[in-house]
Amino acid sequence: xxxxxxxxxxxxxxxxxxxxxxxxxxxxxxxxxxxxxxxxxxxxxxxxxxxxxxxxxxxxxxxxxxxxxxxxxxxxxxxxxxxxxxxxxxxxxxxxxxxxxxxxxxxxxxxxxxxxxxxxxxxxxxxxxxxxxxxxxxxxxxxxxxxxxxxxxxxxxxxxxxxxxxxxxxxxxxxxxxxxxxxxxxxxxxxxxxxxxxxxxxxxxxxxxxxxxxxxxxxxxxxxxxxxxxxxxxxxxxxxxxxxxxxxxxxxxxxxx
Numbered sequence: 001x002x003x004x005x006x007x008x009x010x011x012x013x014x015x016x017x018x019x020x021x022x023x024x025x026x027x028x029x030x031x032x033x034x035x036x037x038x039x040x041x042x043x044x045x046x047x048x049x050x051x052x053x054x055x056x057x058x059x060x061x062x063x064x065x066x067x068x069x070x071x072x073x074x075x076x077x078x079x080x081x082x083x084x085x086x087x088x089x090x091x092x093x094x095x096x097x098x099x100x101x102x103x104x105x106x107x108x109x110x111x112x113x114x115x116x117x118x119x120x121x122x123x124x125x126x127x128x129x130x131x132x133x134x135x136x137x138x139x140x141x142x143x144x145x146x147x148x149x150x151x152x153x154x155x156x157x158x159x160x161x162x163x164x165x166x167x168x169x170x171x172x173x174x175x176x177x178x179x180x181x182x183x184x185x186x187x188x189x190x191x192x193x194x195x196x197x198x199x200x201x202x203x204x205x206x207x208x209x210x211x212x213x214x215x216x217x218x219x220x221x222x223x224x225x226x227x228x229x230x231x232x233x234x235x236x237x238x239x240x241x242x243x244x245x246x247x248x249x250x251x252x253x254x255x256x257x
Contacts, residue, residue, distance in 0.1 A: 053142035060100035087115050087123040094127025099135050104128065104182050108211050112218025120215045125207060132186050132203045139190025160192050167194030168202045175206025178240050210239060 094107050107127065111120035162170050171189060174180045189199050213235035220229040 049142040049145070053138055056138070056142075057100070060096070064097060064100040064102055084119075087119050088126075090114065091123045091126035091130060094124060095130030095134060098127070098131030098182060099138070101183050104211075105214050108214030109218035109221070112215035113221060117212075117216050117219045120219060121208075121212050124211050124215055125204060128207045128211060129200055129204045132182075133196070133200055135183060135186035136190045136196060136199055139187040140196075143187065143191060159188060163189055163192035163194045167192070168198040171199055171202035172206040175203055176209065176239070177242065178210055179244065209235065 090111060094111070097107060098104060108120075108124050111124040111127075114120065115123060167189065171185070171194070174185050213232045216228055217232040217236065220226050220232065223229060
């Protein structure tokens with residue numbers, strides 16, 4: 001006995017119910033409709049995700065202000081943390097603080113004061129790369145789709161094109177020469193079409209000189225007349241001066257675009 005077909009003159013026929021089931025199967029799953037579908041579209045829309053990003057960053061900044069992480073310099077680390085474990089914990093805290101807009105120079109000075117030059121530099125660089133990666137991923141997932149249509153100004157288009165086409169060398173130059181805020185460069189790269197791996201490599205390599213200068217200055221702050229401290233100050237001041245001179249010389253070219 002056949003369920004779906006009957007034999008009539010050697011020709012198989014399909015019942016209406018079976019034909020409808022086969023049509024639904026061939027067409028695939030039906031997209032949800034109604035109130036749930038509208039809510040899902042609203043929650044996943046570009047502007048909803050951008051609002052979530054703004055809320056997350058505002059919450060992080062508020063948490064840092066209330067927590068006051070600078071007290072670590074006066075109170076020290078918990079006694080159960082020491083050596084490499086403390087440096088690793090500081091690197092994680094460093095990365096999260098940069099996402100919350102804590103200035104990196106302060107974090108670098110603190111790394112040198114807490115761990116010395118070598119371990120402090122390793123912890124600061126790890127925290128720099130971690131914080132940059134977190135900010136990049138947040139900006140790429142939650143903000144890129146909403147912000148890219150807003151890139152209409154000459155300078156914004158020029159910056160987006162430079163990061164999209166020559167991301168590694170552009171980000172490397174931005175990290176080597178201070179002046180561009182760390183958080184701003186992270187989110188600019190996230191909105192552009194720059195890849196994550198070139199971004200992280202350029203951040204890690206380009207941040208070493210400036211970070212090392214601040215870490216050494218923090219480690220030798222107790223002896224401000226020592227050669228190491230004075231050299232560190234020079235390494236902090238000279239790149240900043242060089243970046244200001246380059247920006248001043250290229251200001252007319254940027255205006256003429």
